[in-house]
Amino acid sequence: MSLSLRMRTFLLFSGSAAVCSLLVVLSHYFAFNRLDDGGAVSAFLISGSLSAFAILAVTTKVWLLFDENVAKPVDHLAVAIRTRAHAGVDALVDLHSSRFLGDLGPAVQAVTGKLSEVSAETNDIVANETARLMAEKAHLSMLLTEIPVAIILVSPNHRIMLYDGQAADVLGQVHVPRLSASVFDYFDETELLAAQEKLSDGRSEVLAKVKGSQGKLSFELRLKKLKKVPGYMILIDGTKAQISPEAERPLIYDFDLDEQESERALENRPLQDLQFVVFDTETTGLMPNKDEIVQIGAVRVVRGRIVPGETVDQLVNPGCAIPPASTKVHRITDDMVADAPDAGSAVTRFHGFARDCVMVAHNAPFDMAFLNRHARVCGLSWDHPMLDTVLLSAVLFGETEAHSLDALCARLDITIAPEHRHTALGDAQATAEALCKMLPMLSSRGYTTFGEVIQQTRRHGRLLKDLN
Template sequence: MEKLSLRLRIFLFFSLIALGGTALSLAAIWVGYQRALSTDLQNGFLLAGILSAFGLVALSASIWLLFDENVAKPIEHLAADLRTRAHAGVDEALQTGSARYLGDLAPAAQAVSDALSQNALGSADRIANETARLAQEKAQLTALLTEIPMATLLIGTNDQIVLYDGQAADILAQVSAPRLGAMVTDYFEPGALMSAKRKMEKTGRDVEVTAETRTGQDLNATLKPLENGFMMIMEAPTVELAPDAARPLVFDFSLMSRKVPEATQDSALRDLVFCVFDTETTGLLPHKDEIVQIGALRVVNGRIIEAEQINQLVDPGRPIPPASTKVHHVTDAMVAGQPDIVTAGRAFHAFAKGAVIVAHNAPFDMAFLHRHKAEMQVAWDNPILDTVLLSAVLFGASQKHTLDALCDRLGITIPAHLRHSALGDAQATAEALVKMLPMLEARGLRTFGEVIAETRRHGRLLQDLN
């Protein structure tokens, strides 16, 4: 049977409908004829019609199930696998087992995939060499900036942070976690700083200013005009700079002239900042259990910003059940003296400011945060994306949509020691998101609103948090 061509198989489906329908109709007519002999002609015709209708419905349903299982679903799965290889960089063999009844389609798809992989190898080598060169140059630049006892920020035309060095990261962290794409006024009082900016733009010259952080610290700063924005160089006498310590240099120059989206619904996916997070808890009941760990990181311009992450243990204010500790390995001793959910939740809220929150099964994790929002005095009103629903959109609702299944599908490896840790699962979810973004765009889903509208078709899987 597996050697038959796809055209012949479809012909056999239609032949089965024709022959089966004919046989059922003849059988119904015969039974109706027997009824007519024992009663009257009207009863015979009525019985024959009823039997024919039920028989044809049953036959059609049975053949549809066969067609769906052996043709429609395999084609859908094969198409999804091809998209992962075309747009998500997956380089594993196609799972052609379910497509064994599709004739030459699966082998042909595998051949195309192999050819593309071979062509990609040469490009990958060239890109790897160029990436290594750029990484070396970045390391040299980072080392150079580290030797200078000044903190450097690069601000775009829209007042978003485009670059910060390690010294600047220390200063920003005293207010909240450093974030690319964040407004500089999230960290500094706008009064004197914006006044100095206007003077700099008017004169085209450097301007000295005393910049006050949101925590009340005064810093001597110099604003230097650039073509698209300005550089902010600060002295930080009260900050331990530790010049010999490893210092990150975090930047994304595409933010220099990018406009801040006015409406998230109409924003292109590539223009959005994502905050991907996961939690570990004392149990599976959001209305009574508590969070014991929050892991989060940010995705900007379609890439994970490794330097921007949260890995925070949380004191739940109660003993952690041994069964839960067995899963996430967080013990009572580990959370002793750690912040409570109010403090940790506020820090995460600041970290997620201006971003789309992303999680795998987001209603579960968000329920814990919403329960404490009054104590935190924050509003969890960020737009939400759920990777369970994105998986359903791209791979079909009939597939498994666990985090492990999604990572297997996308060629993502979760180290065993990181699975069921908040940051480890958040990292895996972020990697899945980054691979799915180009796949969504290839499907014609380019804006956040279009993606949400498509996920609502799978609303039976999860609650819509938007």
Template sequence: MTHLSLRLRILLFFVLMALGGMAIVALALVAGYRSALTDGVSSGFTLAAVIAGFGLLGLATAVWFLFDENVAKPIEKLAATLRVRAHAGVATPLDTHAARYLGDLAPAADAVTTQLDTTTLDAAELVAIETEALSDEKNRLTALLSEIPLAIVLIGPGHRIVLYDGQAATALVQIAPPRLNASIFEYFDKATVLAAHDELVKTDRETAFEATSAKGEVSFAARLKPLGAARGYMMLIDEAHSHLAPDAARPLTYDFDLLTASGPSDLMQLPMDRVPFVVFDSETTGLLPHIDEIIQLGAVRVLRGEIVPGEEINRFVNPGRPIPPASTKVHHITDDMVADAPPLQAVATEFNHFARDAVIVAHNAPFDMAFLHRRSKDFDLSWKHPILDTVLLSAVLFGTTENHTLDALCARLAVTIPDHLRHTALGDAQATAEVLCRMVPMLKSRGFDTLQKVIEQCQKHGRLLEDLN
């Protein structure tokens, strides 16, 4: 019966168009006939044509509006909700009221996705059990490595970092922010490392050398150690250089898939789930990028669709000028909080290194990037990274008529921003990154599976950012 009801509604739609068209034509003929009696046949035909033309145009507009509001938009919204539930793993309720004229479509879709959710939960339970076992193994490995008085960096066959422990992080950060999949040559002199690596390959034995930073300002006593049949090698750094307290936590940061993956090639052709992202946000003295200054910058890294724990930037910036009280009311950052902070050049340089070989992502990216571009020549920094904007990604996935604020996106994708982190650079960057991670599989399901395809779709909605800014 519901099926018949939907078909009957569509039939009535066309009947309305037919009857409306007939009524308009009849009205035009009557008016034209009356005009012909008084002003001549030519005038009558003209009047009839004008009335019929504008009447049919008005009817088409009215019918389109009804169809758009009651069929097209509900279908678009229903499809977006189903993609959220299927690919982002969020149990968003279907808006059955908006889809009330679609017959049994919404209830049927709800039944299917509910069944899929149940099946997914069952599978998730099994995964959780295995994950817990793996977590125990990781904790045991972490505890074991914590007893080793060395900083450890595992390096893949392409000389890219696959794992580092807390001690290594404190050593690497003296040169630049530590990053998975970063080339080891970004931290240490390439010629020196390659010479030690050649010796390692030749002898298949541990090789000691002096690891000097690329610019020569920092030096470590280090060793390269072979991994036997495994690919890659291990770098061990003397603990004396790591500046980590003996009883401090020494977490591991790793992605063993990087042992078999090649380094970044053409980012534009990479599948979206393999693209490295750096998601950032900034707080400023005001809303005018050509006048105002950054006072806080936060960033996190996303690899293989997941936020990398521990790889983040959270810096206050001294703007060299007072922060307006109106701005402080929004982000709660005061002059005292930034008084001892570094200038923008130091923080921008750190962020530039942090974002190397990655796609930069932000919510309303043109606003935040404008502050960095304005000082790029002064700081001798290049911002040639591909840019993605979650405002535009939202438009691609949910349509231009939806709300695309960060709060709206978080609500739609079940991302929670703790109140104390809202309107902080790191808090908003973390929320934007979580939103991005939920969007990537949704984009892939729409056929936008490479960075190039996603950027092409975003460019179709560029007007949104123009209106926003």
């Protein structure tokens, strides 16, 4: 485990103080052995003790000055550089706090300023090219919308690599569409595998009637073998499926998903390969043992990017009156939740949305306490791996900094619109944006796998205890 500059400095000064104190004590000990006069002995012992305390006091004072004027500013400068380089944030350099570092503060400011200029030029080029590609993608999505066929591309390990707007409507009849989710979350596994095996027998196309995974719906699917790439395509005739003709959804895809090492142990998998569900809850109060959920919001992050459209924004009927003090915070009233599903139904649906994902929240123990209570009633198990952005913030910016969601967003230049703050989806969206900016920063610190990040967050676990 690598030690921070501040800890190394503390150990250096502590070691120096200990050595000096030991030398003083030893010198007086030898003097004591050579004296017979009791008064002289007492004087030597007193002077030795006072000398030791004096050395400790001076060393402590010097260390505090060094920590405040050298170690902390160096840490802040390092954070500013990493935030600029890896999160694309114009982090301010505090020249006053780094005034005792000579030209280092202005030099860092110059470097970060130059990075900003280069980044701005690069961003303009990227923005122009991205705009062109997005226009082409939008045009393609529009053309696909005009074709009454829903399209889903599935990887060899039966993960969804692409779906279009009409497929989103079809998948949404079973559950919220999710990129990289198992296709068996939406279609009956036995029936779909039987159809897919016929493709393996040399046929290029197979027609099949397949039930939805929950057994309540039936779909007429056409499976086609892909010639140049592994996997297969599922086509669904829009005239026979419940597809909204006016619905427009972006074309969602990630063709790198079929290359992921899904069999590798989670702790050894790179952060960028993981799927995250970033979530938040709004409640009737702050006591998980007696208060209730009134809203669940969640956003999916795949390969370090927020997936558009793959969200949960669910009001929940708490089965009791919402206190006015709570409504004042999240603006959810009794009338708004009157026709909403109960907590058991909402939590069960969210459990399916979070399947196979690492769950992420800001102060996760609070939200998980509500989910766990209802999971026991519904027969569910929240055994998902967890990350907490409070702890990630502490790993990257130091434990002494503020780690509220507002403070983290301000540090990473993330704006939460006032009307979205303290809504479950609004806070989940902001937390997801923070996660996407912190992932490359963590990698730059050498924490590239999930296991390495978890090991670092455990060092700051007491922050959550203090919050809760």
